[in-house]
Amino acid sequence: MGPTSSLRFCKRNNKTFLRIFMILVLSCIPGRTNLCSNPSVSTPIDLPPSNPSDIHSSLDSLDLEGYIIFHDVHNASKDFGNRYQLPPLAILHPKSVSDVSTVMRHIGSTTNLTVAARGHGHSLQGQALAHQGVVINMESLPSPGIKIHKGKQSYVDVSGGELWINILRETLKTGLSPKSWTDYLHLTVGGTLSNAGISGQAFKHGPQINNVYQLEIVTGKGEVVTCSQKRNSELFHSVLGGLGQFGIITRARISLGPAPHMVKWIRVLYSDFSAFSRDQEHLISKDNAFDYVEGFVIINRTDILNNWRSSSFTPSDSTKASQFKSHGKTLYCLEVVKYFNSEEANSMNNQETEKLLSELSYIPSTLFSSEVTYIEFLDRVHTAEMKLRAKGLWEVPHPWLNLLIPKSRILNFADKVFNGIVTSNHNGPILIYPVNQSKWNKHTSLITPNEDIFYLVAFLPSAVPKSSGGNDLEYLLRQNQRVLSFCEEANMDVKQYLPHYETQREWRSHFGERWETFAKRKHKYDPLGILAPGQRIFRRASSSSSQVSHPIQLL
Numbered sequence: 001m002g003p004t005s006s007l008r009f010c011k012r013n014n015k016t017f018l019r020i021f022m023i024l025v026l027s028c029i030p031g032r033t034n035l036c037s038n039p040s041v042s043t044p045i046d047l048p049p050s051n052p053s054d055i056h057s058s059l060d061s062l063d064l065e066g067y068i069i070f071h072d073v074h075n076a077s078k079d080f081g082n083r084y085q086l087p088p089l090a091i092l093h094p095k096s097v098s099d100v101s102t103v104m105r106h107i108g109s110t111t112n113l114t115v116a117a118r119g120h121g122h123s124l125q126g127q128a129l130a131h132q133g134v135v136i137n138m139e140s141l142p143s144p145g146i147k148i149h150k151g152k153q154s155y156v157d158v159s160g161g162e163l164w165i166n167i168l169r170e171t172l173k174t175g176l177s178p179k180s181w182t183d184y185l186h187l188t189v190g191g192t193l194s195n196a197g198i199s200g201q202a203f204k205h206g207p208q209i210n211n212v213y214q215l216e217i218v219t220g221k222g223e224v225v226t227c228s229q230k231r232n233s234e235l236f237h238s239v240l241g242g243l244g245q246f247g248i249i250t251r252a253r254i255s256l257g258p259a260p261h262m263v264k265w266i267r268v269l270y271s272d273f274s275a276f277s278r279d280q281e282h283l284i285s286k287d288n289a290f291d292y293v294e295g296f297v298i299i300n301r302t303d304i305l306n307n308w309r310s311s312s313f314t315p316s317d318s319t320k321a322s323q324f325k326s327h328g329k330t331l332y333c334l335e336v337v338k339y340f341n342s343e344e345a346n347s348m349n350n351q352e353t354e355k356l357l358s359e360l361s362y363i364p365s366t367l368f369s370s371e372v373t374y375i376e377f378l379d380r381v382h383t384a385e386m387k388l389r390a391k392g393l394w395e396v397p398h399p400w401l402n403l404l405i406p407k408s409r410i411l412n413f414a415d416k417v418f419n420g421i422v423t424s425n426h427n428g429p430i431l432i433y434p435v436n437q438s439k440w441n442k443h444t445s446l447i448t449p450n451e452d453i454f455y456l457v458a459f460l461p462s463a464v465p466k467s468s469g470g471n472d473l474e475y476l477l478r479q480n481q482r483v484l485s486f487c488e489e490a491n492m493d494v495k496q497y498l499p500h501y502e503t504q505r506e507w508r509s510h511f512g513e514r515w516e517t518f519a520k521r522k523h524k525y526d527p528l529g530i531l532a533p534g535q536r537i538f539r540r541a542s543s544s545s546s547q548v549s550h551p552i553q554l555l
């Protein structure tokens with residue numbers, strides 16, 4: 001009995017079965033096409049037993065351009081956060097979009113497995129893991145040669161598994177570059193677009209999810225769909241900031257602009273938080289001031305300025321700078337960057353920059369600056385990574401906490417958190433900078449506070465053994481909990497960025513009034529709840545037919 005008659009039979013019974021059968025038919029599973037041949041079978045989807053060796057052989061028998069491995073899954077059982085170890089059953093190294101689609105269809109129709117697309121595995125709480133499921137190693141998926149289109153609206157087409165650093169290197173060859181970044185570039189396109197991609201350019205260009213023209217998605221049903229603002233726009237918006245819940249980003253069209261050659265990189269210090277935040281807010285309200293605005297908090301550290309000197313920042317007045325003493329006070333560093341192309345442009349910049357700086361109220365002796373190439377600046381965290389790796393301090397637990405805090409509550413937050421709850425930043429940086437989201441696309445899945453201006457506050461510690469004198473994982477987790485409890489008790493409309501929750505109640509509260517839409521879209525694009533189980537939002541529904549009608553359940 002051929003596929004056509006299977007379809008006819010299923011249509012008679014139920015629309016859902018039609019869909020499942022199309023999946024079966026399209027994925028050409030040997031011996032599966034005659035499932036409907038016996039009308040007396042009450043459950044037409046008579047799934048094979050979930051015996052692991054059967055799953056092995058059924059996955060092995062798929063016709064792929066890439067390959068699947070079942071051994072050596074260690075690397076895909078962890079992430080950068082280094083707190084969870086959950087090995088998958090198998091890893092797919094796809095060589096084409098159709099590999100991804102074939103595997104998704106197979107998994108949805110004949111197994112109860114989950115699937116996690118894995119970018120560079122730089123998640124923090126297991127979001128890119130699939131315990132006993134299938135991990136798709138997105139970096140194996142080749143880019144279409146990183147195709148650059150130069151024109152009125154320049155763009156580049158890349159694979160969802162491409163690292164941003166590679167995109168930068170390629171696009172720079174044509175004098176172009178993406179506009180909006182993350183602080184660290186050894187992350188993949190699919191990984192950051194599933195969150196937002198926020199850095200010091202976001203006040204001007206929006207986050208990375210605002211700088212995408214088109215996506216190619218393999219949905220949870222295995223369908224390959226091209227989408228954009230105009231075409232299949234619901235899927236487009238769902239996937240952006242969608243925590244990997246709706247589909248796998250196999251290709252993305254990223255907007256490009258002219259790339260500068262050099263940047264002037266400036267740091268100044270404040271001891272008064274309200275002066276610091278007022279100046280940050282002032283700078284992000286001006287489109288033509290700086291190209292990048294960030295900042296960080298310095299708690300209980302001495303010798304900060306000497307550290308800057310050793311990283312090639314020079315003080316505008318060395319005598320005064322050498323006399324500066326923090327006396328252990330909490331300090332706030334404003335960090336800004338101006339792009340430039342030639343010395344001539346730089347001297348023009350310098351005049352503008354001086355004027356801008358004269359409007360600010362930092363501690364005058366603490367003005368430091370440096371001039372580096374654009375790529376050196378953008379890839380700055382990689383330099384820090386190399387140093388940490390050399391000291392064995394990269395592959396340690398990272399109990400990071402990223403919060404989005406409405407402007408109206410930031411003084412209150414800073415007062416309690418930077419001068420109370422958090423007693424040092426010896427374990428890693430604490431970033432803080434405002435953005436104005438009024439120009440950001442409001443239709444994506446990203447959840448932000450309800451005010452135009454909010455701050456990103458990122459606690460980025462590395463846990464070390466207590467014996468080494470620093471704070472250990474337990475201490476840092478307790479500290480995070482105290483910060484979160486404070487926000488909750490103070491009833492701040494704080495949202496987590498790169499969110500992680502344990503309970504259904506917390507996820508609902510994270511999404512607020514947008515929960516229904518999120519859940520509805522999940523039901524539509526990944527009805528069996530196959531994708532990104534590590535986010536811990538939805539539970540995988542059984543592939544058996546009896547549950548297909550109400551498959552999505554909360555965890």
Ligand SMILES: Cc1cc2nc3c(=O)[nH]c(=O)nc-3n(C[C@H](O)[C@H](O)[C@H](O)COP(=O)(O)OP(=O)(O)OC[C@H]3O[C@@H](n4cnc5c(N)ncnc54)[C@H](O)[C@@H]3O)c2cc1C
Binds near residue numbers: 129138188190244250
């Ligand atoms: C050192 C460091 C610095 C960082 N700096 C910033 C920063 O400045 N700004 C910022 O916004 N973030 C930052 N991040 C966070 C980073 O954006 C997220 O951790 C991101 O998830 C990591 O990307 P990845 O490619 O490693 O994704 P992974 O961790 O592999 O995946 C993240 C999630 O997305 C899903 N996913 C991955 N690829 C795809 C795909 N192709 N299609 C659909 N879903 C997919 C995964 O299943 C998972 O749920 C930083 C992280 C690190 C470790």
Ligand SMILES: *[C@@H]1O[C@H](CO)[C@@H](O)[C@H](O)[C@H]1NC(C)=O
Binds near residue numbers: 050051110111544
């Ligand atoms: C999937 O899980 C359901 C419910 O536990 C079970 O009835 C079914 O046999 C499983 N299917 C496979 C293929 O393992």
Ligand SMILES: *[C@@H]1O[C@H](CO)[C@@H](O)[C@H](O)[C@H]1NC(C)=O
Binds near residue numbers: 072075
């Ligand atoms: C696992 O990661 C290590 C370190 O990055 C690498 O050397 C090794 O080849 C990886 N193993 C597999 C099976 O991918």
Ligand SMILES: *[C@@H]1O[C@H](CO)[C@@H](O)[C@H](O)[C@H]1NC(C)=O
Binds near residue numbers: 284285437438439452
């Ligand atoms: C935020 O941006 C919008 C649109 O550009 C602007 O009208 C508004 O004044 C800005 N808000 C602040 C506080 O800068």
Ligand SMILES: *[C@@H]1O[C@H](CO)[C@@H](O)[C@H](O)[C@H]1NC(C)=O
Binds near residue numbers: 300423424
């Ligand atoms: C500040 O750090 C020093 C170690 O550098 C430590 O001895 C001291 O207790 C810390 N102070 C506070 C208030 O945490």
